[in-house]
Amino acid sequence: MAAVFLFSWLAQSIAGRVAFNETRLGRLQDPLTWTQYVTSADFWSRSLQNWQSEFLAVGSMAVLAIYLRQRGSPESKPVGEANDATGIEG
Numbered sequence: 213m214a215a216v217f218l219f220s221w222l223a224q225s226i227a228g229r230v231a232f233n234e235t236r237l238g239r240l241q242d243p244l245t246w247t248q249y250v251t252s253a254d255f256w257s258r259s260l261q262n263w264q265s266e267f268l269a270v271g272s273m274a275v276l277a278i279y280l281r282q283r284g285s286p287e288s289k290p291v292g293e294a295n296d297a298t299g300i301e302g
Contacts (some may be wrong), residue, residue, distance in 0.1 A: 221259070225250055228258055 220277055225246065233243035249255055 224259065228255055243244070253283060 229244065229246055229249040232249060232252075236243055244252065
């Protein structure tokens with residue numbers, strides 16, 4: 213999973229650099245190297261915005277899953293039942 217994370221982060225940095233340099237060239241500015249882009253505020257801002265949205269989505273799913281389980285959702289087993297029990301047993 214760490215390799216997948218690092219690969220996706222590398223891909224994000226490469227794609228972000230291309231988009232960022234396209235904007236810079238439109239303003240007649242010199243393009244940045246990959247190292248310069250990775251240390252720039254634009255890269256970190258984009259990365260943290262992406263992580264923020266992912267953490268919000270995963271966090272809300274976890275909270276809603278706990279809430280629904282405690283509320284007796286028919287799609288989950290009752291609290292305290294064995295791990296192999298389901299809510300569909302007849």
